[in-house]
Each structure stands twice: as C-alpha cells, then as structure tokens.
Amino acid sequence: SDVCSSDLYWDKNIVATPVMGIECDRIIGICIRNGSMSSFIFNVYFPTSECDEFYNTIDELTILIDKYGESQLHEIIVMGDFNVSFGAEGGPRGKGASSPRGALVFDALCNRLIEPLVCVDMSNKGTGVQNTFHREGIGRSWIDHMFISAKSIPSVISCEIIDEDPLNVSDHLPLQLCLENRSGLNVRPTGISSSVVKNKRVKWHKMSDEEIETKYTAVIDQEFERLHMKYTNAEYCDIDVDIIVDSITNAI
Numbered sequence: 001s002d003v004c005s006s007d008l009y010w011d012k013n014i015v016a017t018p019v020m021g022i023e024c025d026r027i028i029g030i031c032i033r034n035g036s037m038s039s040f041i042f043n044v045y046f047p048t049s050e051c052d053e054f055y056n057t058i059d060e061l062t063i064l065i066d067k068y069g070e071s072q073l074h075e076i077i078v079m080g081d082f083n084v085s086f087g088a089e090g091g092p093r094g095k096g097a098s099s100p101r102g103a104l105v106f107d108a109l110c111n112r113l114i115e116p117l118v119c120v121d122m123s124n125k126g127t128g129v130q131n132t133f134h135r136e137g138i139g140r141s142w143i144d145h146m147f148i149s150a151k152s153i154p155s156v157i158s159c160e161i162i163d164e165d166p167l168n169v170s171d172h173l174p175l176q177l178c179l180e181n182r183s184g185l186n187v188r189p190t191g192i193s194s195s196v197v198k199n200k201r202v203k204w205h206k207m208s209d210e211e212i213e214t215k216y217t218a219v220i221d222q223e224f225e226r227l228h229m230k231y232t233n234a235e236y237c238d239i240d241v242d243i244i245v246d247s248i249t250n251a252i
Helices: 052-069 100-110 150-155 209-231 241-251
Strands: 016-018 027-034 037-045 074-081 117-119 126-128 133-135 139-141 144-149 156-161 175-179
Touching (some): 027 052, 037 052, 052 100, 117 150, 150 156
Parallel strands (some): 037 074, 126 156
Antiparallel strands (some): 016 027, 074 144, 156 175
16 A cells, blocks of 8 residues: 555644544544534545445444534534545535545545535535645646534635645645634633744746746846845955845745
C-alpha cells in the first residue's frame, strides 16, 4: 500500500480532545465542545487502490461515525483526501460517473449510516472551483472532500474550494467550511495567544511572468535600490548579510 499520513491542526485557543481508540492509521479525530453540542471531526486519507486497507478504512470510519454520531447532541465532520471520484452522485455540483471505489465510499457514508452524512463541497452549499487536485501531466480531479451530518446542514454557511495560489505549494487545493456562529465554543482563557507561521515558499510555475515581475522582481529591485542609496556614500560599506536577506524576505 501507499505511504499513509493523516494529520489534524487547530487553533491552540480551542479546547479539543483527541478521539482515542481509532484502529486505523489513516484516520485521526478530535472532539470540540460547543455549549451542549459536541463536534467530532475526523480527517481521513484513503488508499489509492482497492486493497484490504481501503476496506479497513471504510469499516473503521463507519464504526466511528455510528458510535459518535448517534446522539442528537453530536455532529460529525469528515474531511480529507478520499482518492476517489464521486461524480454526479456526490451532489448537484458533481459531474459524470463515480469511480467504483467512489461509489463504495459514498454509499458507506451517505446511505448505510444510522445518521447519514452529506458531501458539503458537492452540495448547493459548495462554492469555488470544481476540482481539488492538479498535477502536471496528470490533470485535475476532485478527490478532497468535506462531509457533515445531514442534521447539521442548516448550520452550514458555505464550503469553498479555494483556487490556485502561488503560496500553496501543495498539489491539492484547500477547502474551507464555514458554519454559523458557535457562541458556546470551548476556548482557552483570553491572554493566551496563538502564533501563526507563514509559509514563505512560492510555487513559481503557478504564476505568469508578468505576475512574478509585478509582485517580486520589481519589489526586490526597489528594495536593493534603497540599500544602494543608503550605503553608496558611506565611508565604510560592510553591509551585514542579514540586512540583505531581511530586505529580500520583506520584499517577498
């Protein structure tokens, strides 16, 4: 089977409890309290082929959803890389036929559960482009999805697939699920700040020459010109390398 990786990240100010006892390395889950409601969020990474691990992932995921989604005070959100095509079966935004593995996954999550799920990004709540994966020489496909409990659909504002951005170095596009205000969300006391790490890498092949010139080349040239003017008439011109590096970084 292919290499497995499944991760979940959340704002450190939100109190989240890991879901324990998951018997599949391809699934990870957390529980977030929102007043009397509990949201169980699972991230999944399905195999790329129909193998034993594929069926094991379906079985474990459906067990978890049935276990934690039965209560009316619990909602389920499942997201991740499903490595399948749902086609028109996935919802009104879908097109074409589902793949054989896609039909199996969709049937398991949307038809056979005690509390069925809805594929939000392919529903009428979905917005944005209609693909989530692009690799040169392979093409585009829609393999990353977000599912939510059918009972929670009224609280969904939107589920957007965010289009290509040079700062996104992944071959996958991000999905953003927006829900109605959860005023009872369990957060840590104020005063504990969370840090944001910005990805400085740029996927240059996603940009045109004109965009590179406008956003980077011209700005860096301007920054070097500023340095040149500052130090040209200096008696001692031993510029610290850190100054040059910082100037380029700030320009980018």
